[in-house]
Every structure is written in structure tokens, then in C-alpha cells.
Amino acid sequence: MAENKSWVLMVTAQTPTNIAVIKYWGKRDESLILPINDSISVTLDPSHLCTTTTVAVSPDFTHDRMWLNGKEISLSGGRYQNCLREIRSRASDVEDEKKGIKIAKRDWENLHLHIASYNNFPTAAGLASSAAGFACLVYSLAKLMNVKEDNSHLSAIARQGSGSACRSLYGGFVKWIMGKDDNGNDSIAVQLVDEKHWDELVILIAVVSSRQKETSSTSGMRETVETSPLVLHRAKEVVPKRVVEMEEAVKSRNFPAFARLTCSDSNQFHAVCLDTSPPIFYMNDTSHRIISCVEKWNRSEGTPQVAYTFDAGPNAVLIARNRKVAALLLQRLLFHFPPQSGADLNSYIVGDKSVLMDAG
Ligand code: DP6
Numbered sequence: 026m027a028e029n030k031s032w033v034l035m036v037t038a039q040t041p042t043n044i045a046v047i048k049y050w051g052k053r054d055e056s057l058i059l060p061i062n063d064s065i066s067v068t069l070d071p072s073h074l075c076t077t078t079t080v081a082v083s084p085d086f087t088h089d090r091m092w093l094n095g096k097e098i099s100l101s102g103g104r105y106q107n108c109l110r111e112i113r114s115r116a117s118d119v120e121d122e123k124k125g126i127k128i129a130k131r132d133w134e135n136l137h138l139h140i141a142s143y144n145n146f147p148t149a150a151g152l153a154s155s156a157a158g159f160a161c162l163v164y165s166l167a168k169l170m171n172v173k174e175d176n177s178h179l180s181a182i183a184r185q186g187s188g189s190a191c192r193s194l195y196g197g198f199v200k201w202i203m204g205k206d207d208n209g210n211d212s213i214a215v216q217l218v219d220e221k222h223w224d225e226l227v228i229l230i231a232v233v234s235s236r237q238k239e240t241s242s243t244s245g246m247r248e249t250v251e252t253s254p255l256v257l258h259r260a261k262e263v264v265p266k267r268v269v270e271m272e273e274a275v276k277s278r279n280f281p282a283f284a285r286l287t288c289s290d291s292n293q294f295h296a297v298c299l300d301t302s303p304p305i306f307y308m309n310d311t312s313h314r315i316i317s318c319v320e321k322w323n324r325s326e327g328t329p330q331v332a333y334t335f336d337a338g339p340n341a342v343l344i345a346r347n348r349k350v351a352a353l354l355l356q357r358l359l360f361h362f363p364p365q366s367g368a369d370l371n372s373y374i375v376g377d378k379s380v381l382m383d384a385g
Pocket of ligand 1: 045187188190244336337
């Protein structure tokens, strides 16, 4: 370390969120966050829904601290502690010649961190904020501490912060392989295709409500696993086949197959939520009206133009087959759900898909 001098070393990174088209819902191990099925997602454009995180280390810091959207939060939770421990244990020597800083591998155990993280979208409103958040935390810490492992290994660490976070370490379409090992080392994310592979797709998010959801994903999926007779059938019989078909649809850019699988999987995920005791309602009347609207349109065209999917909240993620369809879709949404109509649809976010990138 630099002798008797005060110094701060910082790294900033930006990570987009991802939206699952084959959903993860249910864990077989709560503390390691190991899922009961594979899942597939698409990573969004960081200019619309992303987390920016700055991590700093200094000999002057007396303990690890973190601020989320400007407010200090506790790092005592197991998920943060697991990520910090895993990253620290893989840290390497770091040297910044300009600042005259040298940090040896063994020093990292005694150095403390300050972490500041911002989401440019509503936190915990079913827009996968924890996915972008933990992926960005792990990625920026790995850069700061000169962790040599690739994104796939980092994904297994981000997974221990929030399951869906492991998929945000890559752009394009990403598969989270559930893995078989009890230690979770093979429960990792892999990129299926990069963001350029299917660049005609346009993703539009209709923000039905930016209020914080009543049932978190974590507790919702726990209740589902404990009480739903349908969820095991989904995990064992339905999803394995769908994952194969979805990979094929994505690789061959087969939009009709992609749309059919995406919509069916979203509907089955919400069916499993309804099958939970007590039932969990994430969608509302506006969400249902958006589904009807898209279904009618797809039927009238004879072939799907738009796919819809809803996570643990009422907001619609709509995937248009190309830009022309996206423009028509926006027109239709504005017609059926005009702003201030009382339909509670307050904004639309449009974006392409994109990659993880360094901002610092
Ligand atoms: C509906 O990853 O937020 O968005 O692992 O408990 O943190 P934890 O849950 P989380 O669940 C995401 C659920 C989902 C589907 C998905 O993203 O696959």
C-alpha cells in the first residue's frame, strides 16, 4: 500500500437489467440461491433501465458502507455479505502507478469499501432492479479488486445476491443453467447470442405502476414452492422443453415461436402465483387489458407481431418484432391507454437490447 498517504481508488460500472422470457420462479436452496429450473432472459439497453455503481477503497474507511439512490442501506444481510466475501476471496494484487498505490492480495481482507449505487428506474416495482443492482455490484468490485475470473464465474457470485442478477452479466439473450451441484458452482449464466444477433427486436415497457410491489419475488417464490401443486409440474415437465424450444427460436430468429413461448411462459408463471396459497396477484386490470389488446392484434394479423411478459408486478414488457411494429404498438397503447385516462399507465420506456459496459 502507499506509505502513510491518504488515497482512494475507485471504479464505476453500469449494468442493464434483464427481462426473463422463460421465468425463474422457485429455489431448491435458499441461501445459495439455486433455482428449480433453467431460465432465459434478454438484457436491456443500459440507457433506459440500468444501475450505475461506484465502488471505492481507502485505508481511511473504517467499515464497509453502501448507499442506494443516495440513502445509506445496511450491508449486514446475507446476500451482500456472500457477494463481498466471494469477491474478496478472489482479489489479486492491484497497482496504480500514477497514484503510487500498491495493494497486495492479502491487504484486501483488511481494507474497507464504500459503495454508491443508483437505479435510473423505480426500485422493486417488478422491473428487476435487484438483477441490475447485484450484477453491477459484483462486476464493479471484481474490476476494483482485479478479480481474474470471467463473467460466467462472476455470474455465480451475482446469483448469490439475487438469482436473476446472474443473467445481467451478459448482453443479448442469456440462459441461467440451474446446475446440479449442491455447492452451486455449476449454477451459472451463459450467453446464448449477443446483442447484435437479433437487433430488429424493440422492447417497450409500459409502466402500469411504479409503486413498490406487495409481495417480493423472494417471499413470493418461497410461498409458491411451499404450497403450489402446479409449480413442480412447471419446473420438471414444462420448462425443460420450453428452454430447448426458446433457444432454437432465438438462434433462428423465429419470432412467431419466440412470441408464443414468451407469452405462454409469462401466463404460466402468473398461473403458478395464483396457485399459491394465499394466491399472489402481480398483474392488475390494466395488465390484463394489455394482454387482451396484444392477443387480439396478433390474432387479427394471423402471425404474432408482439410478445408480452410480466414479472413480479403489473408492468408490461412488450417485445415488438421490428421498429415499424413498435411504432404501431406505441400508437395503440396511447389510443387504448391515453395518459391521465385513469388507467394508471403512466409512462412508456422504449429500448433496444444491449451489453454490459464500463462507465469508468
Ligand atoms: C419474476 O431474482 O428477484 O423476475 O433470487 O429471490 O432475489 P431472488 O429473486 P429475483 O426473482 C426474479 C423473478 C422474476 C423472473 C425472472 O427474472 O426470471
